[in-house]
Structures are given as structure tokens and as C-alpha cells.
Amino acid sequence: MTAQNTVIALRDVRFSYDSGATWVLDGVDLTIRRGERICLVGPNGSGKSTLSRVIAGLVAPDSGYVDLLGNVVFDDSGAHASAYRAARRGIGAVFQRPEDQIVTTVTEDDIAFGPENLAVDHDGIGRRIAASLEAVDMADSRRSDPTRMSGGQQQRVAIAGMLAMDSTVLVLDEPTAMLDPQGRAEVMRVLDALQAKGTTIVMVTHHRDELAHADRVVRLEHGRAADVSDDRGVACAGDAMHAAGVAGVGGGRVLHMDARADAEGVRVRDVAADHAKTRSIADDPIIEVRDVAYRYPDTETAVFRHLDLTVRTGEVVALMGRNGAGKSTLARMLCALARPQSGGIVVDGIAVARMRDDGPSRMLSRKERERLRRVVGYVMQHPERQLFAETVAEDIAYGPRNQGLDAEEVSRRVDRAMRLLHIGHLADRSPFDLSGGQQRLVAIAGVVACHPKVLVMDEPTAGLDELAVSRVHGLIRALKERGVTVLVISHSREEAQSLADRIVTMESLEGRDADGSSAAADGAGQGGSARVRSAHDGDMGRDENRGGTREGTGSAPSASRGWVQRLDPRVKMLATLVLMFSAFAIGSFWQLLLAAALAVAIGCASRIGVRRLFRSVHMFLLLFVLCGLLNVFFVRSGNVLVNLGPVPITDDGVRIAVLYACRFAVVIVIGAMFLASTTPTAMTDAFESVLKPCSRFGVHTQEIALVMSLALRFLPTLGDEARAIADAQSARGGSIETGSFIRRIRAMAAIVVPVFAGTIRHADNLSLALDARCYEEGVDRTHWRVMRIRGRDIVACVVIMAYLAALAALPYIGR
Structure with missing residues (x-):
């Protein structure tokens, strides 16, 4: 060599x-x-x-x-x-x-x-x-x-x-x-x-x-x-x-979910696994899914429509399909962690979702949820999101304790679960210090200790070596012999055939090969899940409309995007700040009307849907509007309209409260429209450009902008992890959804540690990613996005100045 x-x-x-x-x-x-x-x-x-x-x-x-x-x-x-x-x-x-x-x-x-x-x-x-x-x-x-x-x-x-x-x-x-x-x-x-x-x-x-x-x-x-x-x-x-010690590949009854299911519905094929049955399966169904439809929030693209599935008591089912096809979504719906838009789901006689044509079914009652948590166990795809106790033994004990069992029975269940998965030596270790494979085994043990009648496992062997895979397979076979109904989400047909009783394939009625398989699932290219997953979670057209794209680099025609999206991000950022601060100068009905008219005009020019905008701001909007309305209790001037005990409510108080509430609403809506029409990348580029003069005084503007960019990029990810941990607690009967107010607060506090651990993990990986991409502090970088002030930016500035002039002149008109 x-x-x-x-x-x-x-x-x-x-x-x-x-x-x-x-x-x-x-x-x-x-x-x-x-x-x-x-x-x-x-x-x-x-x-x-x-x-x-x-x-x-x-x-x-x-x-x-x-x-x-x-x-x-x-x-x-x-x-x-x-x-x-x-x-x-x-x-x-x-x-x-x-x-x-x-x-x-x-x-x-x-x-x-x-x-x-x-x-x-x-x-x-x-x-x-x-x-x-x-x-x-x-x-x-x-x-x-x-x-x-x-x-x-x-x-x-x-x-x-x-x-x-x-x-x-x-x-x-x-x-x-x-x-x-x-x-x-x-x-x-x-x-x-x-x-x-x-x-x-x-x-x-x-x-x-x-x-x-x-x-x-x-x-x-x-x-x-x-x-x-x-x-x-x-x-x-x-x-x-x-x-x-490297695992082979492997899937039983397989639900092959083609992500391209369309309005015509889906086709379900039952295929019996080719291994011998060692136990009889009851005829009565324990899971019934009828005509279920689901789409992700903020999108119009369905994950699936007209989904039907029946699972019998004691049956082992393998759910298979492409990434993004909806397997995990279906698993979450079975556990009442997600609700379909329509259709019905019944698990062990519990109506998890009821058939309705006018919207999602009602939430389960507290008693129904408590019963469902005893029936269904859920092992998530990412085990690190399912661990939240200080030690492995404590984490495994979490579910049994929530079932109200005495300490002796809880201890027995914990020991039995650790023996089944050969992790007894980890009992006193922190689950956050374990390897990914060990974390997965601990997560499985924590669910098994709850003794569920139905166990849903989302890719339980992903990333495991051969020894760990054999332990999980052995556990599934042991549960199968006990009559537990098991749903295994897997990408391995060999695994499904070795473990499960039947293979159920759900296919789109379009794009099927001659042999009956789905072209989207088996074909190459960008069909199926890759394309539809992107559309589900935020369709490409909407992503383009969020702005920040550079003209002349192969982007969609400018006419396909809103006028506001095409503004220079520096102009948008400064204009938004000016408009938000100027809103606090509004003191009359006519000024408020002018501000509302401008906000509506900006919304129309940015082509942001009202429903989408409201969903993004409704919590903040409600909070600030309520803060504004509180002024009704503190203003004493004007004529008294009514007395609430010792507190007089005056006409001036009502007027000021409504004015303040509307001002807050204008501020929130304008800020939300800026965020919705500008990508985080464009925001940070604009922020860096605006701050650049400060670099002469030793301010690290480039690094500040990068931190801002990464925060905007990863805060939603951490939010997703927090929700996943809350779901994990709920799936094991945690009090975050069914307990008293105090117990819910304590359960929410327990989320802090795993979210903090997730933040550290992301930070470590991000540090490596920046090294891998050759980022160095203080080194001059070139920029792909070239920001230029164009005619439309000048027009926008003129409009803003005219608005400010009108806002200032209105109080004097008619005097």
C-alpha cells in the first residue's frame, strides 16, 4: 500500500x-x-x-x-x-x-x-x-x-x-x-x-x-x-x-402504510406470516379502527383516509410502511395521544375516538383515560424521550406506581421487567447516562412493568446489536404466549415474519405494481413518504412562501409568493419593530381603526391564512388581551356604570380596557405576520447586517447572529421533545393529564430534567456539526444570500412613513 x-x-x-x-x-x-x-x-x-x-x-x-x-x-x-x-x-x-x-x-x-x-x-x-x-x-x-x-x-x-x-x-x-x-x-x-x-x-x-x-x-x-x-x-x-454482534433485518402481521393515500381511500391486504402458530388467537377484536382519517395540523394533505383495521385479542401485528406514512401517528391515536379528524377507534371496549362527521371526537373522560392507560402500553420510537426518573429502577417503577399498586408489588414488577430484558445491573444508574441501546431496553421495561393487555412498540429494535435484538424478540414471544396483544412497528419484513401472526398491507388505490405491491413503497426516487412527509409537515409551497429566497437562483416565480415575503428582510425587521412600538401610541378609535386596516393590508399582501395566523398566536393573543382588559378594574375616572363590590366600573375604564386590548392584539398580529413571512435564516441575516456597524466596537455580531439562528432552529425541536415526554408520562398513567392540579404541576416539573438533558445532547451534537462544517469563530465568511434594497422595499418604507404621519395627525383632525 x-x-x-x-x-x-x-x-x-x-x-x-x-x-x-x-x-x-x-x-x-x-x-x-x-x-x-x-x-x-x-x-x-x-x-x-x-x-x-x-x-x-x-x-x-x-x-x-x-x-x-x-x-x-x-x-x-x-x-x-x-x-x-x-x-x-x-x-x-x-x-x-x-x-x-x-x-x-x-x-x-x-x-x-x-x-x-x-x-x-x-x-x-x-x-x-x-x-x-x-x-x-x-x-x-x-x-x-x-x-x-x-x-x-x-x-x-x-x-x-x-x-x-x-x-x-x-x-x-x-x-x-x-x-x-x-x-x-x-x-x-x-x-x-x-x-x-x-x-x-x-x-x-x-x-x-x-x-x-x-x-x-x-x-x-x-x-x-x-x-x-x-x-x-x-x-x-x-x-x-x-x-x-450486528443485528439482521426483520417484521408479522404487517400494515404497509403508503404515504400517498389519497381521497379515494386505502386498500388493506391481510397476509398471514409464514411461521407456525404456537397459540390460538381469540376471535373477539381488541382493537377496531373504522374509517379513520388524519392530517397534520396546518396542512390540507391527509396522512390517510378511510383507514380500517381490526386486531384480535392475543394477536401479534407488525405495522410496516415508509417513513412518514403514518405508522407512529396511528400508534399515538390508539393511545389517545392524537385524535383523528373523523372515524372511530375502540380499544378493549373503550371508545378512544367516536365516529363524527363534524369534527374530532370529544376528549376521553378522566376515568376512561385511566382505564386506557392500564390497557395499552406504548414504547416510543426515541427512547430518550420516554425516560425521566433519576434512576433506571425508579423509571421502571413509574407506571406501576401510577396504577396504585403497593410498594411490594411495584418492586416485584420492576425486578421481573429488568430480568426479562437483562438490565438488572443498570438498576441504580441514571437513564440519561446510558447508551442508546440501553435506554431503549429501559424504556421497554418501564412499559412492560405496567402489564398492559395491548403493547404498541414503535421500532423497538432500531439501532440495537444482535444480542439486544434477541432479548427484545424473546420478550415479544413471551408476551405472545401470555396472550398479550402486540403491535410492532418495524421496517424489517424478516422481523415481522418471525414474530407476528399476520401481515396487513395498506396501499393506495393508485400506483400499485402488478403484483399488488405499492409502487410508492417499493419504487425509487422521491415518491411516497419522502415527498409527502415534507408536504404533511409544511408543504413546499408554503415553505417557499415564507420568504428569504433569492431571486435568480432557481426559485419559484416571484408572483407565486406574497408581496411581503419578497421584501428585503432588513426592511421587514425594522418596519415591524417600528409598527409594533408605534401601536403603543394609539389613543383613539380612529387611530386603532387605521392600525387595524394596515394589519389587514399586510396580511393580504403576505397571503397568510387567517386560521393559520390565529393558531400561531392564539395563546399569546389571549394572554395580552386579558392583560389589557384588566384595566377596567383600575381606571377610576369617568361615569360609573356598575359597582362590583368595592370596585367601580367606569365608562373610561371600559374604553381604555378595550383600547389596550386592541393595541396588544395589533402588536401580536403584526409580529406574528413578520415571523410567518420570514425564514429564521433571513431574520438572522438581517439581524447580523443591522448589527454589523457594532463590530467596529468589538461586538461579535456574526456569532450573535449564529446563536440567534440556532435558537430559532432548535427551540421548536425542544418543544417537540417536551410534548413527547409529556406524552410518555401520560402513556404510563402519569398525572400530567388525569391528576389533581398539584399533581399535574409536579408532573410538568418532572419534564424539566429530560428536556434539559435533551438540550445538552443537542448542544453537543450541534457543536460537532459546526466543527464538521468548518465553522470558526472570528473567521470571515462569505454569504450565499445577497440582500439588496429594491423598488418594492422603497415603496414599503414610503407606506410605513405615510402610516406614521397619519397616525400622528389623526388626534388633531377635527379640532
Whole structure:
């Protein structure tokens, strides 16, 4: 092997997270050649992710020798920061959870972030955006919001972001762990094309079939690495995976949910699994879903319509389908954590949703919810969102305690659940200090300890090694023998066939192959979940209409977007602040009428729907309006209309209260319209531009703008996690939805710790993402978005000035 062909060289690399008490990597030697594809395999906790980060130049080892792309970044003298910075310019890293490395809410802006950090010129950034998106087949989504895409699309955006940096080495940490087979195939096709062009690829994987694409398989165990196949191919791939403790793929009764279900409804096929039945299944149904329809909030696109499903008592069902098809949504509806727009759902005689044509069914009563929580157990897709106690044992005990069991029975259930999943040695550990695989097992144990009659498991084996997978499979078989009804959401048909009783396939009536399978589910390209998921969570048209796009770069025609969206974001930001502050000068009915007229005009010009606008502000609007109305109790001037005890209500008090309430409403609505018509990226670009003069006085305007951008990007994510944790508490009978006021407050307080842990996790991953994208504090960056003042911006400024003049003149008219 010649030195010219070597791109990565590691010798005797050691790494520890606890100052040498234990070694995650313990003497790793590895050489990677140019254009090779290496698969890193091994059991959970073997050091694969840590090694991938060392290879990507994102962490430095404690000792050893590391050469990345000809840069000696670490040797006996320690880490060399300048060499690390140089190496990272040619190495791209894609994380297991791509949402943690997406830094903006517009795809092309996210792709541009790396080249901006490399100070690539504007035209060069444009060429790189176009080429990288074309390479991953995402050119049509350049102005969509990547945070609202399916997992497969997000992975492709993450890969495109690395390609735009002209990376010669691509390091991927389990990029397909949470993807359906079609999404996995899409990612593998992209990697095949990249390797054909000479890109070196290093990938951590738990999937056996992905080894067929590798030149070499490297197994990690106990902190050491060993080649288990060579450059002549991967004929020993199966043995390698088994030796490494890597799980195979696998799905029983499968509900294959095609995300393209349309107004004509869906087609359901029952397919019996091909394994022998060991137990009889009762004829009476325990789950009945009838004519259910659901769509995500703020969208008109249905996830599914006319969905029918019957599950018999004691049956094991595997739900399958593409990412974004609605599997998790259906699971949440069965647990009363989401409500359909129409249709009926009955679980063990409990009407979770009732058939209605005029809107969603009523909420369950407290007693009905308490009963449902005893019947249905729910293991979520992301286990870290289901853990919130101080120790593993306490977390597992949470559900049984909420069932009112005595301490002795709670202890028995906790011990039994830990034995079933072989996690007794973790009893006194904090669930937040565990590996992802261990967290998943703890989350499952916490639900099993509740002894549910129906167990819903959302991808329970995703990201687990072979040993952990076998434990989960053994648990499902044990529950099956006890007569528990189990629904397993899985992306593996082999797993379904080995565990479940029947396979149920739900397909769109359109786009079906000749053999009856769904073209959307089995085909390539951007069909099915990837495209519809984006449409569900915020359709592409709406994302484009949020503004911040640059004309002349392939955007939709300007006429398709509202006039306000096309304004320079600096003009919008300053105009919004002026309008919001000027609202507090309103002191008469005519001034209020003028402000309301302007707000309506802005709404029409921005094409923001009234319903969408109200949903985004109704809580703040209600709060501030109530604050305004409180003035009725504190104004003493004017004629007394009525006395409420010792408090007189005067006509001046009523007038001022209404005026204040309306002023607050104008402020909130104008601010909401600005947020709805401007992307976070455009806001931060404008903020940085406005603050730029302050940089002469030592103010780090670029860093302040980046922090603002990341806050706008991740605050909704943290909000989603808080809601997920609240749902997890509710699913285990927590008092957050059924307890007294005091108990609900305590339950809400318990959310703080896991949300804080999630914030730290996101912050750590984000720090790595910024390093991977070559961001450096204080270094001059180029900018993809070029802000220019145009004619429409001047018109907007004139309109605002005319409004301010009229607002100031109105009090004097008629005097």
C-alpha cells in the first residue's frame, strides 16, 4: 500500500470518557485507502461512533497517532489544532440523527453553510448547491424546510451539505438506522454513486445487507479493531456481522402504510406470516379502527383516509410502511395521544375516538383515560424521550406506581421487567447516562412493568446489536404466549415474519405494481413518504412562501409568493419593530381603526391564512388581551356604570380596557405576520447586517447572529421533545393529564430534567456539526444570500412613513 493511496492512518489510538478508568478505544490500528468503502461493525458500546468521530477529525484521542488526509493531527506531542482545521476541510461527517446537524430551515441555506465557512465566492456556492443537491436527487427541494422532511430526505440533505464542501472522505454514523427499506436503498444508491466518483466512505452500520457494498468490514470489540474481510470482497459478510454482534433485518402481521393515500381511500391486504402458530388467537377484536382519517395540523394533505383495521385479542401485528406514512401517528391515536379528524377507534371496549362527521371526537373522560392507560402500553420510537426518573429502577417503577399498586408489588414488577430484558445491573444508574441501546431496553421495561393487555412498540429494535435484538424478540414471544396483544412497528419484513401472526398491507388505490405491491413503497426516487412527509409537515409551497429566497437562483416565480415575503428582510425587521412600538401610541378609535386596516393590508399582501395566523398566536393573543382588559378594574375616572363590590366600573375604564386590548392584539398580529413571512435564516441575516456597524466596537455580531439562528432552529425541536415526554408520562398513567392540579404541576416539573438533558445532547451534537462544517469563530465568511434594497422595499418604507404621519395627525383632525 503506497502512502499516496492512504487517506486515513491510525496507530495505537486510545480514547477514554472517564480519564482512563475505562477505554472505549484501546490500541486501534487502521489504515484506509483512497476510494475505499469501510463498514465499521460491532456490538452496542464497542466504540464505533467514537472511532468514526476520530476519523472525521471531530474528537482527539488520548494517545496514539492520527493522520487525516496527509495532516498529522495527533501524535506524541498531542493535538494540532491547525492540522485538524485543515483536515476537516476534506472530511464530511453525517450523524445518525441528521436533524442535529441541520442548522437552518431552508435546504439551500443549509447546503451553503459549509461553503460559506470555507469563504467560497458567491457564484461558487451556487454551483456547489446545485451540484450537491443534484447528486442526492433533492434539487426540487432546495427551498423546502429540511427540519420538516422525512428521515431519508434529511439524510440526503446532510450528505449534500458535506458534498458541497468538496469532501473527499465521507464518514457516516448509522445513517440508515431509523429508515425504511426504501429510504435505506436511497441512501445506499447515493453512496454508491459517490464512491464511483472516488469518494472514500466510512460507515457505521447494524445492517448485514449493507456490507455487500463495502470493500472491507472492520469489527470493533472491547475497544479494538480487526479486519474481518479484505479488498477481494465481503464473501464473509454474514459471518462478520454475526461475529460483530450486528443485528439482521426483520417484521408479522404487517400494515404497509403508503404515504400517498389519497381521497379515494386505502386498500388493506391481510397476509398471514409464514411461521407456525404456537397459540390460538381469540376471535373477539381488541382493537377496531373504522374509517379513520388524519392530517397534520396546518396542512390540507391527509396522512390517510378511510383507514380500517381490526386486531384480535392475543394477536401479534407488525405495522410496516415508509417513513412518514403514518405508522407512529396511528400508534399515538390508539393511545389517545392524537385524535383523528373523523372515524372511530375502540380499544378493549373503550371508545378512544367516536365516529363524527363534524369534527374530532370529544376528549376521553378522566376515568376512561385511566382505564386506557392500564390497557395499552406504548414504547416510543426515541427512547430518550420516554425516560425521566433519576434512576433506571425508579423509571421502571413509574407506571406501576401510577396504577396504585403497593410498594411490594411495584418492586416485584420492576425486578421481573429488568430480568426479562437483562438490565438488572443498570438498576441504580441514571437513564440519561446510558447508551442508546440501553435506554431503549429501559424504556421497554418501564412499559412492560405496567402489564398492559395491548403493547404498541414503535421500532423497538432500531439501532440495537444482535444480542439486544434477541432479548427484545424473546420478550415479544413471551408476551405472545401470555396472550398479550402486540403491535410492532418495524421496517424489517424478516422481523415481522418471525414474530407476528399476520401481515396487513395498506396501499393506495393508485400506483400499485402488478403484483399488488405499492409502487410508492417499493419504487425509487422521491415518491411516497419522502415527498409527502415534507408536504404533511409544511408543504413546499408554503415553505417557499415564507420568504428569504433569492431571486435568480432557481426559485419559484416571484408572483407565486406574497408581496411581503419578497421584501428585503432588513426592511421587514425594522418596519415591524417600528409598527409594533408605534401601536403603543394609539389613543383613539380612529387611530386603532387605521392600525387595524394596515394589519389587514399586510396580511393580504403576505397571503397568510387567517386560521393559520390565529393558531400561531392564539395563546399569546389571549394572554395580552386579558392583560389589557384588566384595566377596567383600575381606571377610576369617568361615569360609573356598575359597582362590583368595592370596585367601580367606569365608562373610561371600559374604553381604555378595550383600547389596550386592541393595541396588544395589533402588536401580536403584526409580529406574528413578520415571523410567518420570514425564514429564521433571513431574520438572522438581517439581524447580523443591522448589527454589523457594532463590530467596529468589538461586538461579535456574526456569532450573535449564529446563536440567534440556532435558537430559532432548535427551540421548536425542544418543544417537540417536551410534548413527547409529556406524552410518555401520560402513556404510563402519569398525572400530567388525569391528576389533581398539584399533581399535574409536579408532573410538568418532572419534564424539566429530560428536556434539559435533551438540550445538552443537542448542544453537543450541534457543536460537532459546526466543527464538521468548518465553522470558526472570528473567521470571515462569505454569504450565499445577497440582500439588496429594491423598488418594492422603497415603496414599503414610503407606506410605513405615510402610516406614521397619519397616525400622528389623526388626534388633531377635527379640532
